[in-house]
Amino acid sequence: MSTDYWYDGADPAVALLHAVRRFRAADQEMRRRTGADMGLNATDTEAVRHIISAERAGSPLTARGLADTLHISTAATAKLLNRLTASGHVRRAPHPGDRRSVIIVATDLTHDEVDEWLSPMHGRMLQAARDVPAGDRRAVIGFLDALVEAVTPDDAARDH
Secondary structure (H helix, E strand, O other): OOEEOOEEOOOOOHHHHHHHHHHHHHHHHHHHHHHHHHOOOHHHHHHHHHHHHHHHOOOOEOHHHHHHHHOOOHHHHHHHHHHHHHOOOEEEEEOOOOOOOEEEEEOHHHHHHHHHHHHHHHHHHHHHHHHOOHHHHHHHHHHHHHHHHHHOOHHHHHHO
């Protein structure tokens, strides 16, 4: 019996897991390249992603919210924000609903860089999703959600 990682290589379902691993590796490399192109380390890149996502959702992040999102200390977040501010990627702005608080927003430079480097890729990803037959999308979503559940610790699943 041949084995493939921890799986029986003869099981045809293992090909799906290989495809997921290839995607994850390509995604990690894309994030590394994008961060390097923007002059950011991995944590900085992840922070920028969350900051922009929160802005687009209409719920900009505070420093505390970013710390919670990234699962890092407030001291580490302060250093991260100092780096991102110094590099021109983010700025602090008054909170629209709480004058005592400050939100973190991505600068126009950051939005331009992200749009330049990621928009073509996002378009290709959307096209790949559109190319999945409509009748198969639910199965793909179910498979990916089952993988999320499989890798999520039981205590984390209970917390959500």
